[in-house]
Amino acid sequence: MAEADKSRGKAAGQGADGSGLSSLSDADLVTRAQGGETHAFDILAERYADKVHRLTYRVLRNEEDAQDALQEAFLSAYRNLKRFEGKSTFSTWLYRVAMNAALMKRRKRREGMVSLEEPRDREEGQITLQIADWGRGPVEETLNDELRDALDRAVQSLPEDLAQVFLLREEQGMSNAEAAEILDLSVPAVKSRLHRARVALRDYLNRFFADRAARERSTTDHAPRPLE
Numbered sequence: 368m369a370e371a372d373k374s375r376g377k378a379a380g381q382g383a384d385g386s387g388l389s390s391l392s393d394a395d396l397v398t399r400a401q402g403g404e405t406h407a408f409d410i411l412a413e414r415y416a417d418k419v420h421r422l423t424y425r426v427l428r429n430e431e432d433a434q435d436a437l438q439e440a441f442l443s444a445y446r447n448l449k450r451f452e453g454k455s456t457f458s459t460w461l462y463r464v465a466m467n468a469a470l471m472k473r474r475k476r477r478e479g480m481v482s483l484e485e486p487r488d489r490e491e492g493q494i495t496l497q498i499a500d501w502g503r504g505p506v507e508e509t510l511n512d513e514l515r516d517a518l519d520r521a522v523q524s525l526p527e528d529l530a531q532v533f534l535l536r537e538e539q540g541m542s543n544a545e546a547a548e549i550l551d552l553s554v555p556a557v558k559s560r561l562h563r564a565r566v567a568l569r570d571y572l573n574r575f576f577a578d579r580a581a582r583e584r585s586t587t588d589h590a591p592r593p594l595e
Contacts, residue, residue: 393457401449408448412441415458419465425538426469426530427476428519436472440465455548462549466535470527514575521571529564536561 388396388410399407419440424433444464451460522530535546536557547557 397457408445422465423469425534432472436469440468459548517575521568529560532557532560533564
């Protein structure tokens with residue numbers, strides 16, 4: 368029996384340590400992993416580690432939390448792999464697991480935070496993420512650390528349903544169809560949530576620039592005047 372197993376492994380191009388599996392497709396690796404070949408899942412984890420890390424980091428904006436969510440995602444995927452029925456691609460299923468793991472961590476950090484306003488009284492096609500020109504200097508001057516921090520805070524304050532879509536579409540560069548599959552939504556629902564996220568972020572950043580302009584005016588008004 369052992370010799371037969373070795374022969375089957377060699378025929379499949381697989382060594383005792385799982386070498387040779389890296390050339391297999393995701394579907395083949397999933398099938399093998401579901402059958403108990405742990406090396407097959409190791410290859411899948413290695414194949415998607417960087418992409419999943421980028422996703423968890425974008426959600427959490429903290430390296431330690433992102434790494435924790437990454438580990439939790441792969442552990443959850445491994446434990447639940449036999450439930451994966453192949454109705455979607457493995458990568459889509461894994462991204463969904465990773466998104467859930469990251470959001471679980473994010474919820475723990477969001478206690479006491481207030482969600483952004485979500486205006487809904489305008490036509491979807493009329494709104495884009497346009498920021499009022501509150502700055503006095505060139506665009507390069509406004510795109511500083513303060514603004515990036517404000518944008519991070521704005522994204523972190525979005526309701527989860529809007530944040531998920533915004534992160535997948537705007538930061539991960541996925542299409543509406545890809546985001547819809549990962550989040551188990553319709554494409555129109557993804558478009559609607561993306562629109563609402565853009566509106567909320569635009570309003571938040573407009574308030575940020577207005578406050579900054581007011582602070583600059585206040586500083587100028589209280590500056591000592593030169594002697595005549």
